């Protein structure tokens with residue numbers, strides 16, 4: 201069967217808001233009268249902007265950060281400000297029109313019963329926000345441990361949302377890791393993820409399914425810890441790379 205690329209469509213900016221230091225969230229709705237595209241949590245879209253000087257189109261991939269059941273009319277992406285492309289996205293205002301093509305990607309939420317252990321470094325949380333929202337809303341009984349690592353608290357996106365979700369849904373446990381801050385607040389872990397921290401929250405590593413997304417060095421260290429604990433990373437650890 202020949203792969204048919206998803207259609208390119210134009211979308212209007214519905215909102216643009218800051219969600220953490222150096223990070224913002226954009227939501228988009230289609231400008232045509234057709235329904236939103238369907239997607240599976242974890243998938244991404246290619247966002248295109250015209251070149252300001254009439255040259256080649258500028259484009260980059262972004263994971264859809266809301267869950268399908270909340271995306272009947274609009275989809276959300278969360279962006280870490282970095283180079284010229286993201287600075288242009290940051291300047292978008294309500295009503296501006298962009299082109300998006302998607303969904304793409306196989307780093308998706310798969311049905312199953314194993315507890316999920318998720319590792320997100322920085323903006324790598326975006327596909328997981330969609331997965332977590334989706335699991336919780338669908339009464340999927342899986343337990344989720346969500347290790348979410350940032351340097352400082354101001355860089356954590358959706359901290360309040362994740363904490364509120366965990367109060368309502370005891371099977372969801374976010375673990376907020378701060379690698380460059382130390383306080384006496386017990387709501388955080390104040391060092392890089394290590395074996396002791398992992399085992400404190402996930403005593404039985406042999407029954408879980410592992411997912412990770414973040415920088416190469418973050419994912420390398422997660423992989424090493426799991427390997428050293430005897431996890432078969434080839435079959436039980438999946439990853440998304442944002443490079």
Ligand SMILES: Cc1cc2nc3c(=O)[nH]c(=O)nc-3n(C[C@H](O)[C@H](O)[C@H](O)COP(=O)(O)OP(=O)(O)OC[C@H]3O[C@@H](n4cnc5c(N)ncnc54)[C@H](O)[C@@H]3O)c2cc1C
Pocket residue numbers: 244251257258259260261262263264277278279280281282283284285286287305323326327440441442443
């Ligand atoms: C599957 C996947 C999912 C991702 N999800 C996310 C996510 O959820 N959130 C997130 O923040 N990041 C995500 N990323 C990373 C994202 O795709 C970009 O790599 C990142 O935002 C880089 O932004 P930038 O401003 O540095 O890009 P830039 O390096 O500035 O540019 C990106 C592109 O813009 C064009 N461009 C930029 N400057 C010029 C110029 N001067 N002239 C011509 N063209 C130019 C080019 O096409 C270039 O490739 C994801 C990546 C992948 C692969």
